[in-house]
Amino acid sequence: MRNGKKMAETKDKARPRGRPRGFEPETALARARDVFWAAGFAASSLDELSAAMEMSRPSVYAAFGDKEALYLRALADYRDASAAAMRAALDPGLSPADGLRAVYRAAIAVYCADPAAPRGCLLIGTAATESVRNPRVRQALAESLALFNAILEERFRLARKAGELDTKADPAMLAKLAASLMFALAVRARAGEDRAALESLADAGVDMLCGAPAKTGRKRS
């Protein structure tokens, strides 16, 4: 049927013993992630998931376990991809402000990838809902948010060492504030705020976090 075309022959690896898989795990996972991303965990049925993954339901179970395991796997993959993108954006060759701007810009691009139905962040937009009643999801969410904090903190710590930051600045708190703006962008994107508004908000946030005092609320004398 759907495997008549190709048997998912991956590279030069010798085929395993049994019948070859009719799907590529990575793309199947990406499809599942997209379903969860749009509908959330609770509203994603296995029918819709297996259809999007182009797999029969027993195959989904055999390959990835039950619905929760599949969801946790999607969350973990998303977390890793996001962390990698953040580290890439925070190129130490750029100033902390430019790096932060790049992080926000990349995040907004992901959040608003589909202009017809912006999805925001998979973790904040869907895992947060499950977090109250599902401790495993809560832990995955908490760990992911902490990781994003830590990546930003590392950059701010480096900047302070390099003299790009006031020595009195607290890198950990700065990172939490910077991450908070990213989380808020995710919420606003999912609520439908348009991309231009998100980007100007992000720019104002960078100015406030890293400089350009003219635009803050501070009274200057």
Place this chain on the structure above:
Amino acid sequence: MRNGKKMAETKDKARPRGRPRGFEPETALARARDVFWAAGFAASSLDELSAAMEMSRPSVYAAFGDKEALYLRALADYRDASAAAMRAALDPGLSPADGLRAVYRAAIAVYCADPAAPRGCLLIGTAATESVRNPRVRQALAESLALFNAILEERFRLARKAGELDTKADPAMLAKLAASLMFALAVRARAGEDRAALESLADAGVDMLCGAPAKTGRKRS
């Protein structure tokens, strides 16, 4: 409160014609709101809802319509209560910084009311998930977030007029940044971050938004 007309008749006005209701609409709605708050819209079954409301399912339907109508009603009530609390916290007798601190403190108190299972914000924690596929929920969410922005903006605008703010400051952008921190606090609370951490983050945010430049990342020379 919001509909004095209908509420007044339950007091001591003549009883309506038929069999009297066995529930108080306000408390029943609050119970429904709590179920949605913990489980989200999709994972809240009518069985659980009607049990929490201490009403039979047909009674729920007769009084509030279907599950979505009940949810939208809970969202609207929550939005109104939140807006009232924000306006109360932003007492013009206080400085903008103190008012903002009060807003965050009140928000965190709501988000972390149950220390065993902090729920964050009903809108951000549950409506965001439904927003992608349910345009009515998305609109309710977007309008609520915009209302929170507007309430903060009004206070900043007043502060600028009163000379408490740099004339170059942009009240609209400041309000969006301030609201963004509130949204992030909601996300972090639902992810399980402890109350003390949220409060110190909120304080650092107020300092950054309204003054105390020593703690920002700005390099001062």
Place this chain on the structure above:
DNA sequence: TATATTTTGTACCAACTCGCATAATAAACA
């Protein structure tokens, strides 16, 4: 009393949910 009106409780429905048992299929291996 009898009637009108509204709410309540029981019981039900069709559709959908997740997960699995079973068996056919497709490959490597002997």
Place this chain on the structure above:
DNA sequence: TGTTTATTATGCGAGTTGGTACAAAATATA
């Protein structure tokens, strides 16, 4: 060729879902 092994497809079953029909119950009114 047959055997082994892994994946596929079919189909089912127990439970849950949102929503409703119906009649009993409780009140006001005539």
